[in-house]
């Protein structure tokens with residue numbers, strides 16, 4: 330009986346108390362100077378963000394780096410620059426929100442450049458095709474995100490077009506926290522879901538129609554693939570092309586502003 334009690338106490342200590350105490354200790358440490366330098370270099374808009382948001386971001390980054398494991402793939406060696414840049418962009422999506430830091434995510438696999446992922450597709454008549462696709466990033470619901478490093482830090486094409494593969498994949502992570510990846514992340518209640526789905530459906534249909542007529546769009550055409558990609562691509566535009574998105578899609582911008590609880594026009 331005494332042994333059982335002792336084992337229970339040790340279990341509670343090991344699973345609940347000690348990790349939380351350790352996290353509190355980690356968060357209380359000063360933010361390393363070289364991390365701040367990396368944020369200034371690789372995080373667009375960081376230097377213009379209000380100080381309180383910078384502080385929040387740094388705290389989230391510390392937690393992210395403490396809780397997640399980075400794995401270098403294809404010969405890539407994980408550096409502070411890789412860890413802090415990815416954590417910084419991922420945590421930009423969590424500002425002003427009462428939330429854990431991507432609780433389902435455990436591993437970030439980083440490749441030096443776009444990686445090949447085998448794909449199996451079931452076609453009509455039971456035919457299965459296998460293809461190899463070059464990918465810049467991928468979000469899995471089993472706790473993994475895959476990223477190509479050369480697509481992340483100041484990639485000239487991506488900067489020019491407002492693409493951000495890290496924000497894209499971590500928007501999918503937020504989306505998956507509800508249990509299904511469908512373009513509707515966790516919102517505050519039934520009314521919020523109704524407003525979200527009305528605006529998203531309308532904007533999604535507009536994007537598809539614009540592409541059919543060859544009209545240039547602020548939102549990347551890849552968003553017309555399905556509602557989940559629409560949310561991920563809209564998230565990139567919200568943070569990286571804020572003014573253009575707000576000007577051309579005010580209702581969509583308002584929904585994203587409500588969800589992300591920041592207005593990136595103030596600093597991007």
Ligand SMILES: [Zn+2]
Pocket residue numbers: 497501557558561
């Ligand atoms: Zn995607």
